[in-house]
Amino acid sequence: MKEFRQYFPVTEEIVYMNIANHSPPSVPVKAAITEFLSSWDRLGRRGDARVEEANASFAELIGASPDEVACQPNTSRGLAVVAASLGFSGGDNVVINDLENWANVYPWTALKSKGVEVRTVRGRGGAVRLEDIERQVDDDTRAVSISHVQWLTGARHRLKPLAELVHIHGAYLVVDGIQAAGALRVDVRRDDVDFYACGSYKWLLGPSGAGFLYVKREHLDSLSPVEYGYRAIAEHGEEPRLKETAQKMEFGEPSYLSFVGTKAAVDLILRLSPSRIERQVLKLSQRLFDGLTGLGVEMVSPAEKELRSGVVSFTTPDTENHFRRLMDSGFLVSLRPAGIRVSTGFYNTVDEVDRLLEKLGEVL
16 A cells, blocks of 8 residues: 555644545645746746647547547536537437536536437436436437546446447447546446547546547547637648547637646556556545444445445435545545445545444444
């Protein structure tokens, strides 16, 4: 664990189990941002190149090519860009679900003004079930949008079977990956995902202000972005020619500091190995889930082990009070609409999980 924890000095002060809200600051991220600031006056337009380097690192992380990744300021912007670029019209429908964060709801409900029907699948047992989605999808479905990992329940959805279902009907699979990328192994080619949007500031370990959008190469020609900036342009003029890569979805003047920090963060994940990180995250979340079940709390996260992620949520007979007791005892967790949400990062330890369970057992 020393290898993991050395990069996160905050672990010496508190038990940080809140990465699903925001990542703790790491040594490489701080160093990269400091270096960028110190050489600001000598960089010229080097900032744009640094953004493209960050795009390339994210592409490696998710099994994509750099030309399939566009920089975005956050997840919700990436999803909104997709929704606006697919040319929806009256008679089309999109399928979402009632477990999504609003970031993956509003881009789709905004399409109602174009006559698009928005169908909402109800989650069961903390997850969205494939058979329930199947009942809502038909040949008029243009897109199904879902989180790889649900923000409240932590349900981890299998993307490959969903992609197979969606593609049978000629629709697109759009994925919100902010609670998965960096914690779990992501392979967009293996899972045949069409679009994958992700922000930097959670499991990717970066600062706010950076994000990425993966666009499967075969869709690049058919996309028609309605908004774009100078980074999207191959040839400027009154009728500009867009680039032929995913950069056609980009805007202008990204937050260079954010992308410099995020590049360092993603490179750290790649160096430590996404497989090792996933094993540690899942080992800790399973231990937490099992321990909570023994305490008799009400689990919000799904019971099936194959749906496990780094997010575990639950309620108690006095949820808000018990949340405050944990916080006062040095455990940084979240209080969300679904209850207490604990997110185990790869830098957490078995001992920290056991201590949280012990403290919770004392207050229940």
